[in-house]
Amino acid sequence: MRSYSYIFGFILFSLSANAVYSQHLNEAKTTCHEMTDNPHFRAAVLIGHTYFPTEQGEHLYIPSFGLDLEYWWSQHWGIGLHNDIEVENFEIISANREVGIERSYPLVSTLDILYKPWKELVLLMGPGIEADNEQTFGLVRFGMEYEWMITKKWDVSPSIFYDTRFEAFDSWSIALGFGRHF
Numbered sequence: 001m002r003s004y005s006y007i008f009g010f011i012l013f014s015l016s017a018n019a020v021y022s023q024h025l026n027e028a029k030t031t032c033h034e035m036t037d038n039p040h041f042r043a044a045v046l047i048g049h050t051y052f053p054t055e056q057g058e059h060l061y062i063p064s065f066g067l068d069l070e071y072w073w074s075q076h077w078g079i080g081l082h083n084d085i086e087v088e089n090f091e092i093i094s095a096n097r098e099v100g101i102e103r104s105y106p107l108v109s110t111l112d113i114l115y116k117p118w119k120e121l122v123l124l125m126g127p128g129i130e131a132d133n134e135q136t137f138g139l140v141r142f143g144m145e146y147e148w149m150i151t152k153k154w155d156v157s158p159s160i161f162y163d164t165r166f167e168a169f170d171s172w173s174i175a176l177g178f179g180r181h182f
Helices: 004-024
Strands: 041-053 059-072 077-086 089-092 103-104 106-120 121-131 136-146 154-165 170-181
Touching: 041 077, 041 121, 041 154, 059 170, 077 121, 103 170, 106 136
Parallel strands: none
Antiparallel strands: 041 059, 041 170, 059 077, 077 106, 089 103, 106 121, 121 136, 136 154, 154 170
């Protein structure tokens, strides 16, 4: 099942990038990078919730806070250090484990490749880790967000992410970010 997640994410990312690339060649609309005199950096704070599906049919929704730091080397490509902390103690029981995995305020940190295929839609994918005092897991993140410019330098961005942890469990996150371009 986990290999299907990687394949699905890769196909989604590839199709999105290729489907709209030709549209960018002819489009002359203003992007946030043009609007702000071609900035290269963006920092954002996020507030959200992380959903952990469990085998028992229970739903775990854990509040989270985030800090994103991004560098854009062109209008379409960038790299980002995305950090989230889930602000609760909780236990996950997944299909491939007989006992639960206890987590205590885990920190998720990913290094993502960022791509803007259309207007201010950002697709991202990258490796990372989830760590707390007891255990650390490697993971891969797939996600997207949309940056709405509210002033020349500030944006609001709803986001959705899918994290798949190696040999552990998966999660979905939704968040609302407030970013500054400089």
